[in-house]
Amino acid sequence: MTTAPDRRDRVVLLNPGPVNVHDRVRAAIASPDECHREPEAQELLVTVADKIVEVCGGGDSHTAVLLTGSGTAALEMVVSSVVPADGRFLVLDNGHYGERLLRIARVHGIDVDHLEFGWANPITPEAVDRFLGENPGVTHVGMVHHETSTGMLNPLRELGDVVARHGRSLIVDAISSLGAEELDVVADHVDWCVGTANKCLEGLPGISFVCAPRERFAALEPLPARTFYFDLFAGYRAQVLDRSPQFTPALQVLRALDTALDLTLEEGVAARGRRYADRAREIREGLEQRGIELLLPPHQRAASITNAHLAGGLTYDELHDGLKERGYVIYATQAKSAGVFRVANMGQLTAADIAGFFAAFDDVLSKHETVKEEW
């Protein structure tokens, strides 16, 4: 008998999370059965929160509230908990996930301003500066760091500066950037940083989190909750102050995240970013060598995803299904960028995985050409 994991049915995930994880992460979910009210589970929550704070660039003044749920759950928890009834929320929108922030706020009846830049257009700090100058009633600003729908990395450092200069609070969806892109909650003036386990942190799906200064969490106490489950202050009080989670967390997924965070900190975010950039370069060069046009100019691209235009009369479904049969999963785009497919490179991927992807890609294309000729 071998203890090595069976890799024969490994599917290479080129979707933007969930990702292929390290064997140590997969092994961590096979931890002993346990109760979340016992000291070892409470210790796990503290450890995981501390490691998240470290990845976010926070110090002792920061903590993280963990939530069992996907990234959107933590976004909803922040947006619905921190914008007071008499507050106003400005959403910076240049893609699908910017729109999502807006939709979350509207569901909760929050007063919103929508600064729309358009899909695949950059967010300009000057426009935000002007808007905040003209709208003193805006209390909170929401933005997406890596707009995964187009693959654009938004200028967090510059935008954080602008928002801080105007004295407003900044909520950042760092769900697809944290762990691989440069982000420092202190230097970037991020008041509320939202992340998830199963993207660039390379954990398993099921846990998301909010990292913020402790005093920000504490200051939420007088605000009435808009929801019961997603009440951020209640989560903070239970998990951080009383050291016992409010509700039953996905403990095994948390154990996997704990290991994934160890691996993230051992590798270092900068080194992981370079590893991702290597995979992205292989993908981009491979696509361009095949005459496939990429969506964004190079300086706007995040390190973990590439959006490319479909070519050669091949539909997305034909490409996706052909690749899937060969063990590679790519990703569609949202409706607003039809004719584009996405190849992500988050997770434990090697140069050999990308080479294998292109072998499969060429095979799918050549079969398609043959069919067309016969036709």
Ligand SMILES: *Cc1c(COP(=O)(O)O)cnc(C)c1O
């Ligand atoms: C993946 C993603 C989300 C959240 O997706 P979930 O399916 O809820 O985990 C939110 N924002 C961005 C930018 C993302 O890439």
